[in-house]
Amino acid sequence: MAHARPKTLLLIFFVAIFLSFCNAKSSQFGIEDESWLDEEENEVDMVQTRRNSPTHCDLTTGRWIYDESYPLYDTDCPYLSTAVTCQRNGRPDSQxxxxxxxxxxxxxxxxxxxxFLGKMRRKRMMLIGDSIMRNQWESLVCLVQGVIPTGSKRVTYNGPSMAFHALxxxxxxxFSWAPLLVELKKxxxxKRILHLDLIEENARYWRGADILVFDSAHWWTHSDKYSSWDYYMEGHSLFKNMNPMVAYQRGLTTWAKWxxxxxxxxxxxxxxxxMSPRHNREKGWKCYNQSRPLANLSHQHVPQQLLVLxxxxxxxxxPVxxxxxxxxxxxxxxxxPSVYRRAMGQEERQHPIDLSSDCNHWCLPGVPDTWNEMLTALL
Structure with missing residues (x-):
C-alpha cells in the first residue's frame, strides 16, 4: 500500500489537470456540460439519445429494421396535408x-x-424552415395528438406560423415558414431580393420559444426559373450572381449571429x-415503385450544404x-410520395408514368417520424 501511494497521488494530479482543462473549454462556450461539443475532433456533436451518456453513440450510422409494431399513428390523422397522405391518395403498399x-x-x-407531453409541459416548441420542416411538424403533431381529447387541442395561425396547442x-x-431563414423581399x-444580412422580420416569431428546431438547405440551390429571387443583397451592395454555397454561408452566418x-x-x-436528401434523378422517377430501404449507399456523399452548416x-x-x-x-x-402526392382517378392509376413524381417530401406516417423520435429522445 505504501508503494501505491505515490502512483495514486500522481493519478489524482493528472485527473485534476484534465478536469480543469475541460472546465476551461466548457466556459469558453458558455456551457457547463462538455457533451454539447466534441472538443477532441473540434466537430459539432451529433444529437445523442442521452445528453449525459458516458459513451458516444453515433445515431447517423445504422440500418433500417422492419418492425410490425409501426407506424406510431394512424393514416387518418386529421393534421396531415393532402400531399403527404400517400395511403389516402392511393399508394397500394404500406411497408x-x-x-x-x-x-x-x-x-x-x-x-x-x-x-413527451409531461416533459414539455408549459413549453413552447417551434420548428422553422421549409416545406420539409412542415412535413416534420405534421409528423410530430400526429405523434402527439392521439392521446389528447378532442376538446383539449386546437390549431391557431399567426402570420407565417401555425401552432398546435395541447391545452x-x-x-x-x-411551425414557422422561413425556408431561407433570412429575408426575401420585393x-x-x-424584383425579388434576398437580403443575406437581414433576418429580424422572420426571427421576431421565434422569440420566447423554449425549443427551436431549424432547417434550411434546399431553397439555396434552386436555380434559373426555380429560383425564388432575382438579386442578392448585402448591405448596400446588389448582386445578380453569387456562388450558392457562398450565399448560403452568408445567410447562415446572419442566422448564427442572431x-x-x-x-x-x-x-x-x-x-x-x-438537409433531407432528395432522390430526384431520372426526372423524379428514382423513388417511384420503391418498397424497401436501400441496404447501403454505393458511395458516401456529404452534401455541400452540410459542410457549410x-x-x-x-x-x-x-451550443447548437x-x-x-x-x-x-x-x-x-x-x-x-412519388406520384401519390394527390388523389388519383381510376384512369390516372392505370397510367402513373404520365404524372409528376415528388421525391423530395415524405409520406406520413413515415421517415420524419424517426427524425422526431431522435429529436424527442434528446429533449
Whole structure:
C-alpha cells in the first residue's frame, strides 16, 4: 500500500489537470456540460439519445429494421396535408411505414406521447424552415395528438406560423415558414431580393420559444426559373450572381449571429436538422415503385450544404445541436410520395408514368417520424 501511494497521488494530479482543462473549454462556450461539443475532433456533436451518456453513440450510422409494431399513428390523422397522405391518395403498399432506424451500438427510444407531453409541459416548441420542416411538424403533431381529447387541442395561425396547442398541458408545437431563414423581399419594381444580412422580420416569431428546431438547405440551390429571387443583397451592395454555397454561408452566418445575440442557452435549446436528401434523378422517377430501404449507399456523399452548416456552427458561441438525418434518410428512397402526392382517378392509376413524381417530401406516417423520435429522445 505504501508503494501505491505515490502512483495514486500522481493519478489524482493528472485527473485534476484534465478536469480543469475541460472546465476551461466548457466556459469558453458558455456551457457547463462538455457533451454539447466534441472538443477532441473540434466537430459539432451529433444529437445523442442521452445528453449525459458516458459513451458516444453515433445515431447517423445504422440500418433500417422492419418492425410490425409501426407506424406510431394512424393514416387518418386529421393534421396531415393532402400531399403527404400517400395511403389516402392511393399508394397500394404500406411497408414504408414499418421501418425503424437502429443505430449501431445503441437504440432510439420508441416515441411515448404522454411522456413527451409531461416533459414539455408549459413549453413552447417551434420548428422553422421549409416545406420539409412542415412535413416534420405534421409528423410530430400526429405523434402527439392521439392521446389528447378532442376538446383539449386546437390549431391557431399567426402570420407565417401555425401552432398546435395541447391545452391541458399548456404546450404549443409550432411551425414557422422561413425556408431561407433570412429575408426575401420585393423591391418597388417587383424584383425579388434576398437580403443575406437581414433576418429580424422572420426571427421576431421565434422569440420566447423554449425549443427551436431549424432547417434550411434546399431553397439555396434552386436555380434559373426555380429560383425564388432575382438579386442578392448585402448591405448596400446588389448582386445578380453569387456562388450558392457562398450565399448560403452568408445567410447562415446572419442566422448564427442572431442566435448568439438573442437566445439564452440557459432557457432555450437550439437544434439544426441537416438537409433531407432528395432522390430526384431520372426526372423524379428514382423513388417511384420503391418498397424497401436501400441496404447501403454505393458511395458516401456529404452534401455541400452540410459542410457549410458545420463550418458556421463551429464559429458560434451558442451550443447548437446538429441533428444529422441526411445519410439515414438517403437509404429511404421508398418513403417519398412519388406520384401519390394527390388523389388519383381510376384512369390516372392505370397510367402513373404520365404524372409528376415528388421525391423530395415524405409520406406520413413515415421517415420524419424517426427524425422526431431522435429529436424527442434528446429533449
Amino acid at each position: 414504408y411505414q414499418k421501418w425503424r432506424w437502429a443505430p449501431h451500438g445503441c437504440s432510439i427510444p420508441r416515441f411515448d406521447a404522454l411522456k 391541458d398541458f399548456e404546450i404549443s408545437i409550432e 423591391a418597388s419594381d417587383n 442566435i448568439d445575440l438573442n437566445v439564452d442557452p440557459r432557457q432555450t435549446r437550439v437544434i439544426f436538422r441537416s 458545420k463550418g458556421v456552427l463551429r464559429q458560434m458561441r451558442f 445541436y446538429l441533428q444529422d438525418i441526411t445519410t439515414m434518410s438517403a437509404l429511404r428512397r421508398d418513403g417519398h
